[in-house]
Structure formats: C-alpha cells, structure tokens
Amino acid sequence: ARESARLDERTPASAALYARARQTLSGGVASSYQVRDPWPIYLERGEGSAVWDVDGNRMVDFHNGFGSMVQGHAHPAITEAVTARITRGTHFAAPTEDAVVVGEELKRRWGLPRWRYVNSGSEATMDAIRIARALTGRDTIVKVFGSYHGHHDYVMVSIGVPYGEIGDRDDLASLPYGAGIPQSSVDMTIPVPFNDAPAMERRIERLIAEGRKPAAVIMEAAMMNLGIVLPEPGYLEAVREITRRHGIVLIFDEVKTGLCIAAGGATERFGVTPDMVTLAKALGGGLPLGAIGGTEEVFEAVESGKVYQVGTYNGNPLGVAAARASLEKVLTPEAYAHLDALNEHMVTGCQAVIEEFGLPGYAVGVASKGCVTFAPEKIVDYESFKKYQDGELADLAWLYNMNRGVFMTPGREEEWTLSVQHTIADCDVFIDAFAQLAADLTR
C-alpha cells in the first residue's frame, strides 16, 4: 500500500492524461498490453538509457519498448539516418538500396540466404507460417506451450492458462488466448512442452498417424515469455533433427532473441540453424520493421508465386534506413561485448541480493536480456513456470522499481533489456532497487 501510494503521488500528470485518454482511446491506451493499474505511465521522451514520463520523472529504461530498444533511445547514428531519409521521402512501396543492404547483413549474420520484410513480429510469424503451409501443402502447426508469437489467429493458442488446465504432457490442450479466435484455427495449432524433444516427437508421430502431419514447428530457441527459459543442452539439436527427418519446416521466432542475444540471434548463440527465422522488435531500432529469413527451398514457394508475401509498408524506407544504421554502426561486435559485460554485472548483482536475503529465486541472463525468476527451482517449461507463480512478488518488484527510477515491464513474463547506451551505474540503480525490496520483504 505504501509503494502504491508513492507511485500515485509521483504520477499525477499520468493520472490526468489517463482520465482524458479514456474519453477517446479504448481503455486509455494504444494496446491492451499498455494497461496498468491504477493508470498507465505516459512517457514524454527517451534518450540513451533513460525515459522521462509526463510528470518529469527520469527513469533508467529496462523495459526498452518490450525489448526493442537494444540500441538505446535516440541513438545518434539512427537519428541521423532516419532524419536524412525523411527529407527524401518516407514511403514508396518500391524497394530501396537500404532494403538490399539490410538483407545482405541479415543473410551474413543468420546464414540464411533469402529475406523479406514486414512491419511487426506478428506479421513475420503469420507470413512464415503461411509460407511453410504453402511449401508443404499442410495445415497443422506445432508450437511450444506458453510461447507468444504475436496476435494473429494461428498462434494466439496455448499461451497462458491457470495452472492445472494445461493437460497431459503428451496431449497438451489447444486453448484460445482470449475470445475472437475461431475454433478451426485453435484446432490447427498443437502445443508441446519446451525442453522435451521426445514429447515433441511423440506428438508429431501421433499427428502423422492421424493424417495431420504438421507443416511447421514454430518456437523460440530460448523462451522469452516466461521470464527467460534457456534450452537444455542438446534440446535444440534434437528438435532440428526431428523436424528435418519428418520434413517439417523449423521456424525460430527470433522477434525477441534476434539482435538482442547475439549479432546473429539465438541461431548464432546456440549454433542450430532453422529453415526459417522471424525478426522484428530490435531490427527496426525503434521503427516498426520485421523480417523473415529462410532457405532457398522455403522461399521457392514465394518466388514461384505459389504464396503471396505482401504488404503496402513492407520494407518501408524509414524502417530499413534505421535498420541499416543500426546493423552497420550500432550493433557491432564491440556492442555485444559491452552488453555481455553489463549483463554479467546485472545477473551477479541480482543473484548476490537473492542469496544475501534468502529469496526464493535466481537470476538468469543472456547478452542484453535477463530477469529474476521467483521460484524455488529452475523453470524449464510452462508447467514449471505456472507451478511457482508468485505474481504478488513480481507486482511488488515493479512498484519498487517505478518508485526508484527503474522503468520496467510488470509481471513475471517479461525480462529486462539492456541497451548499448546503458552503463554499469544504470545497472546499479536496478540492483539497488531490488536490494531495497529484498530488505523490506525479509525485515
């Protein structure tokens, strides 16, 4: 109650804007994921590692646009590229040289030869799945239970449910995530547990026996929607082998991991190359841009005209100008070394607090991404995540953060994202806020 009252006192201008916004914007926000209790914090500007809200509170940004701003806010190289582009026209629906250069760099980083653009992560996963379906002539897809791949019907399935309603490990439930998803779409999306290749193979074999061989397996190589769940050794290699043997397209959704956990994303970090990859978030450096990469065989379905991969704003000149500057000047090998060093400081600092105060949990991190997971044992999949849900602790941590100059995502699902413009001093603001929470909790 004390922390809630303190946040209310700090944010009267957000409260006033919320009252006004509700007269026009549904729920006072631009997206349901921006809803906050008692009101959203409305931001005014961002620069480097910090953001300022409409009350003038300065906060170090660990939210970073749901993990998009690994470049930091208003990075001079990106600002310069976008400003130069604005004066020469921002939209043609015709390709520009920047689109080619960005594609060449993504090809080098991911080792996948063909690329296309979209405008968001949802469009990337939707188009990737459609291409896989066109290529194979099959409808069913397999996804990991608890993974979020965007807001279209194909994948708004089995993302989150109350504990106990998940189903048997070998027969996890296909459940719509919210209303408005046609049952026919839900039925075509089959969930399997993360970190369990034998369970995936058993489910695929059953689908084949039922005459429903999947077109694709879509997954994050490291889950980034349950805090962070890393793949156990050998898991990704086994998934690669199973999908290849059965002729199923393997899609790594790297909307969160891509450009955030290595120059070439999870594909590089874990050394397993899928048939297709989806990118968005950090790719655009703050502009809406997504991309799909794939093998020549996969993209033959597009190049032959068998499937349409289209969009008025695909490859928008502003987006690809930002991405080019980002890839050439910002997300360099030195940048990843800096991120690794910063994150090591974050993880070590948070882990020390956990141990000092005997909290149930552990810190986990990879390059720019990390989190504290409140659970007495290691989370390996959705089932174990759900078993140890301590939403109250996560909510309290968010309040402590906001009141101490740390801008963070609420809840247990998201993680911190560091930017190349963050410093060790910025990380210490986060660690200090966490230490104060731990001290008050155990007092």
Ligand code: PLP
């Ligand atoms: N895929 C993953 C792994 C994501 O985390 C998200 C968004 O959080 C998406 C896809 C959807 O991206 P967007 O919100 O840009 O549509």
